[in-house]
Amino acid sequence: MQISITGRKVQVPDDVRAAVERKIGALDRFVGDLERAEVVFREEKNPRIAEREQVEVTLLGHGHHVRATVAGTDQHQAVDLAVGKLGKQLRKLKTRVGRRHRPNLQRDEVHHPLARLDNDLVNDTTLAADAPGPDDPEWVPRIVRRKTFDLELMDPTEAVMRMQLLDHDFFLFVNVDSDKPSVVYLRSDGHAGLIEIDG
Structure with a gap:
């Protein structure tokens, strides 16, 4: 597995890089067809x-797309937390792939949609310094980013699984039961909801 390590405005020491290569590289024991891992370090600037x-x-390969985002007191702890989270997600994936045998859906030939960032609709520098913030009653969120997805045909149960593997709280897909776009989302009680188009 090829491993890419990047620091976004933060240094990544050699010992941390070595730990990433060793620990992330060992994750391919769960799903042997992983091709690459993209590891990005950041630092929260708030001292509190x-x-x-x-x-x-982010782990990718042969249609698999698994992501974990974590925070720790130091980079080594963050790596360990990410590896633990990814291990749980990959165990779920391995179990799911082992049970999945529906040739009519040709799922083994379908790749997971990778979000393609088209463009930033609002550049950070264009936001006025005196504009109202989220705590202001006049606050209206702006659309500042747009993503494009290739929708996959699947059943809602698999869509929930994909949502978990991506560590998202929603997932857009084409429902195999209705052949229409649908959304599964994470509810506050920990279960999933399904939004379907009527008509």
């Missing part, structure tokens, strides 16, 4: 936050 070191790990 104890867990300031953030790491995002």
